[in-house]
Amino acid sequence: MAFNGKFELESQENFEELMKSLGLSDEVIEKYKDQGKIIEIAQNGNTFQARYNYGSKVITNDLPFGQESEFVSFTGHRVKALAKLEGENKLVITMEGLTAAMELSGDKMIETLTNGVSTVKKIWKRI
Known part of the structure; x- marks a missing residue:
């Protein structure tokens, strides 16, 4: 799986808007908006980590x-x-009230989070 690797957050759009539409308080949004800048992804058999x-x-x-x-x-x-x-370059995670789609494009991973009302777009760079 090409997703294997470590990625660093390069940019994100509309994070606060989506979090508010999910009902999170301003305090929680402020606490987490600048965190979570590194993600490590691995596939072990039929499990995504x-x-x-x-x-x-x-x-x-x-x-x-x-x-x-x-x-x-x-x-x-x-x-x-x-x-x-979905194919070799797209991973979709669906959970209650939110869908996260991660798609590879060169050394970037584009992550789109949506709840049907708001959408966040995150750009991750492979490190």
């Missing part, structure tokens, strides 16, 4: 492709999620 670094807090999620499993959000909330591959 994403390891997010939020400063002193690290969250690791293991999601088997095509099976509902538990996902821990950056706020620590546990939600049900479903991960699936």
Whole structure:
């Protein structure tokens, strides 16, 4: 899987807007908006693993492709999620109220988060 690797956040658009539309408080949004700048992605068989670094807090999620499993959000909330591959360069994770699509383009990963009301676009650079 070409997603294997470590990525650093290069830019993001509309993070605060999406978080507000999900009902998060201004305090929570402020706390997390500038964190989570490194993500490590790996595939182990039919399982996708994403390891997010939020400063002193690290969250690791293991999601088997095509099976509902538990996902821990950056706020620590546990939600049900479903991960699936679409072709070789696109990974889609669907959870209650939110869909995350990650697509590779050269040495960049474009991540789009949407809840049907607001959309965040994050650009990650492979490091």
